Amino acid sequence: MKEMKLFLGPQHPGMHGNASVHLFVDGDIIKRSYLLPGMLHRGFEKQMERKLWVNNIALIPRVCVPEPDINEMAFALATEKLLKLDVPERAHWIRMIMLEFARISAHLMAYGGLGGPTGNYTLMYHAHIDRNLILDIFEKISGARIYHQYIVIGGVRKDLPEGIDEEINAYLNDLESRLNEYRDLGIDNPSVVKRIKDTIMLPEAVVWELGVTGIGMRSATNKPYDIRKVMPYARYNQVEFEVPISDYSDARSRLDIKIKEVQQSINIIRQCLDKMPEGEVRVKPSRGQSMRWTVPKGYVYAPVESSRGEFGYYMVSNGGTTPWRVGVRGASYPQGLLGIEKYLPGTRIDDAALWVDTMGICSPEIDR
Amino acid sequence: MNSISNLEAVDNIINSTGKVIKKEPISDFQVAYEVNKSDVHQILTSLKLEGWKQLSYLSAVDWPEENKFELVYILLNWDKPVYIQIRAKIDRENPSMNSIIPIFPGAKYYEREAHEFFGIAFPGNPDYKKQLIMEQWDDIPPLRKDFDPRAYSDRKYPSREYPDNFSKKDKENESLEKQAKRRKRARKLRTGGEE
Numbered sequence: 001m002k003e004m005k006l007f008l009g010p011q012h013p014g015m016h017g018n019a020s021v022h023l024f025v026d027g028d029i030i031k032r033s034y035l036l037p038g039m040l041h042r043g044f045e046k047q048m049e050r051k052l053w054v055n056n057i058a059l060i061p062r063v064c065v066p067e068p069d070i071n072e073m074a075f076a077l078a079t080e081k082l083l084k085l086d087v088p089e090r091a092h093w094i095r096m097i098m099l100e101f102a103r104i105s106a107h108l109m110a111y112g113g114l115g116g117p118t119g120n121y122t123l124m125y126h127a128h129i130d131r132n133l134i135l136d137i138f139e140k141i142s143g144a145r146i147y148h149q150y151i152v153i154g155g156v157r158k159d160l161p162e163g164i165d166e167e168i169n170a171y172l173n174d175l176e177s178r179l180n181e182y183r184d185l186g187i188d189n190p191s192v193v194k195r196i197k198d199t200i201m202l203p204e205a206v207v208w209e210l211g212v213t214g215i216g217m218r219s220a221t222n223k224p225y226d227i228r229k230v231m232p233y234a235r236y237n238q239v240e241f242e243v244p245i246s247d248y249s250d251a252r253s254r255l256d257i258k259i260k261e262v263q264q265s266i267n268i269i270r271q272c273l274d275k276m277p278e279g280e281v282r283v284k285p286s287r288g289q290s291m292r293w294t295v296p297k298g299y300v301y302a303p304v305e306s307s308r309g310e311f312g313y314y315m316v317s318n319g320g321t322t323p324w325r326v327g328v329r330g331a332s333y334p335q336g337l338l339g340i341e342k343y344l345p346g347t348r349i350d351d352a353a354l355w356v357d358t359m360g361i362c363s364p365e366i367d368r
Numbered sequence: 369m370n371s372i373s374n375l376e377a378v379d380n381i382i383n384s385t386g387k388v389i390k391k392e393p394i395s396d397f398q399v400a401y402e403v404n405k406s407d408v409h410q411i412l413t414s415l416k417l418e419g420w421k422q423l424s425y426l427s428a429v430d431w432p433e434e435n436k437f438e439l440v441y442i443l444l445n446w447d448k449p450v451y452i453q454i455r456a457k458i459d460r461e462n463p464s465m466n467s468i469i470p471i472f473p474g475a476k477y478y479e480r481e482a483h484e485f486f487g488i489a490f491p492g493n494p495d496y497k498k499q500l501i502m503e504q505w506d507d508i509p510p511l512r513k514d515f516d517p518r519a520y521s522d523r524k525y526p527s528r529e530y531p532d533n534f535s536k537k538d539k540e541n542e543s544l545e546k547q548a549k550r551r552k553r554a555r556k557l558r559t560g561g562e563e
Contacts (some may be wrong), residue, residue, distance in 0.1 A: 007454065018547050035392040045485075046517060081395065109421075164505055211474035212424050223446070230449040231397045300394055301442050301451055314440065329425040331441075337477040367501060 006117065008352050010039055016361030019066070021340060025349055028128060033344045033352070035337055040367040048326040053079060053153065054291050056323070061147040062330055064365040066109050066316035069102035070306040071328075072151035073312040077233060079153045082295050083285055083319050091155035092234045093276040097168075098141070098150060099234070099304070100265040100272075104175070105134045106307035107258045107265075110360065111186060118192050123185045130178075133171055140164060155244035155282030165273055172266045179259060187255045194303065196251035199347075200355050203249070206343060209212035210334040214309025215261070216359060219254050227305040239271045251358040261307075292321050306331050308360035330365030337366065375399055376447040379416075382452075385414045392453075399452035405439075406467065408456050411473050420445040420452060421430060426468075428477035428486045430513045435460045437486060441468070458488070467492030485511035 010022040018039040018090040044063055048056050060075045073095060075309075079088060112127025114120070135145040140161055142150035150157050186192055202212070213340045217225050224243035228236040239339035244260035246253045286293035295317045303312035315329035336359075344355055370448055373482050378399060392400040394532040407473060429438040434505030443452045449476040462494060468475045480492040480500045488508040490496040492541040499505065 038503055041501050043510065043517070046515075050517075182501070208421050209473050211424070211472070213422070215506075226445045238414060279421060298394075299400055299440075299453065299455070301398060303424070303451070310424060310520055312442075312446075314427060314442065325429045327425065327427040333477065335402050338474055357426065 012270045015337050019363035028349045030345050030347055033340055035340045040364050044368045045326055048323055052291055052321055057152055059187050064362050065309055065358050067102050067106040068147050069098050070304050070311050074304045076151050076169045078300050078313045079314040082298045086281040087155050089277050090279045090282045093272045096234050097269055097272050100268045101134050103307050104262050104265050107262050111258050118195050128299055129221045154285050159281050178268055181360050187252050198250050200251040209338050215254050215257050217248040219246045219257055227303050232312045239268050241268050254358050294321050304306045304359050307333050328368050332361040335359045336361040374450045381414055381418050397449055398451040400563050402455045407454045415443055423472040423474050426475050428482050432513045437463050464489040469493055477530045485509050
């Protein structure tokens with residue numbers, strides 16, 4: 001049969017974000033494939049070099065749309081390291097609450113995304129309802145639903161509002177009670193299991209070859225390789241949580257880890273609410289100018305654990321009022337570009353969308 | 369194992385394989401080394417054999433005053449948690465650096481991106497000349513410091529010329545009476561009905 005070219009995305013129920021996978025197929029087997037980014041390129045790295053350090057806070061959440069808070073955190077961590085600035089104790093705990101909610105919402109979105117390629121849309125609707133309730137909490141805390149600009153250099157923008165504790169606890173209890181429902185709808189649903197069990201494998205050798213991190217890495221290597229554990233930032237060394245792992249990485253085990261991580265994030269948020277001290281939430285990075293302050297010379301790489309893996313900012317300052325260079329290490333870079341080129345061929349067309357979904361690929365952070 | 373002894377282990381590996389121009393400790397979990405361009409492959413190979421198996425990031429920084437590009441390779445060992453930045457300066461005229469694909473296959477697309485944004489050639493990378501993100505780019509690589517996005521945009525997209533009758537501005541709206549009326553209405557909306 002003659003080789004034929006197909007496009008998966010940018011508009012496709014199984015494709016998240018504005019990137020396109022070009023597939024060259026023979027029958028229904030993929031022979032060659034590559035990702036075509038560039039439809040979402042906004043030139044952030046160049047723009048950041050032209051804006052003040054403070055102004056960049058408005059820009060960075062746009063780097064990854066489904067999970068914007070990790071950008072704010074990585075940017076704030078890097079800048080604080082260059083400034084040698086200590087953040088107030090309470091701010092660390094508030095940051096952790098935000099980051100864990102962001103992780104839950106990104107996991108719910110990715111898990112609900114399973115509904116697209118498998119035709120199980122009920123799952124997607126349920127996941128989006130629960131994610132929407134998280135956005136309500138975000139709105140109450142920061143005033144915005146998606147791009148919060150809440151984690152800033154020197155702490156967080158403002159303190160938590162009155163009475164948010166009860167609301168968070170009520171939400172967490174509600175979500176926790178329904179995690180089993182999510183399992184039944186998704187990874188334990190017989191019609192879905194046939195599609196995801198023992199397919200879309202990610203062997204350990206491939207993990208090391210590509211540099212895949214996050215759930216892909218933990219599911220293949222059976223080791224708790226999580227930056228929150230290995231190199232704790234904020235106050236992750238003071239909360240108790242487990243890193244779910246597995247020694248067999250098919251699509252189902254990766255999704256299973258996602259659900260387990262949601263449970264762990266719930267536990268972390270509860271501990272944060274318990275252990276959080278009172279006090280200041282923000283320090284000013286400079287004593288003089290309110291915006292046009294400078295940052296000492298230096299190079300720093302600040303990683304955080306996103307829902308897809310290691311996400312980091314590489315920042316260079318030459319002592320000026322704007323960053324000299326900001327490089328974004330998107331967590332989905334290795335599997336999204338090289339992974340699709342090398343390891344998607346050999347699978348079937350209908351598995352391509354599942355492959356992209358379960359590997360954790362966020363196209364805005366590939367493009368930037 | 370604690371992080372201090374990890375940092376010492378890194379020191380030993382790098383000092384035994386290449387010449388260090390400058391060492392820069394950044395935190396308990398991060399250290400930077402500036403090395404010669406010719407030593408980079410040797411150092412990356414020996415670090416990979418010692419467990420720094422993950423290439424986290426590869427990119428470049430432009431230093432036009434020194435007339436140099438600085439390449440940066442960030443490696444991570446998950447078992448001995450230390451990030452290592454290996455930095456090497458290369459000439460800004462006809463910049464070129466041998467590809468590290470034989471050591472870290474995952475570098476392929478990082479190098480393509482660095483070529484696209486800085487114009488650095490990576491001999492050994494089969495696809496580095498192909499365009500990746502910016503379709504039909506027709507200027508100098510955009511992350512170089514001498515690229516001015518404003519000038520590019522003005523040149524590429526000339527400002528539109530409007531005909532005289534494009535916008536019919538009502539002269540009456542500029543009268544003081546109407547301005548006062550508008551302010552009054554705005555105050556009313558803001559305060560919720562109070563005059």
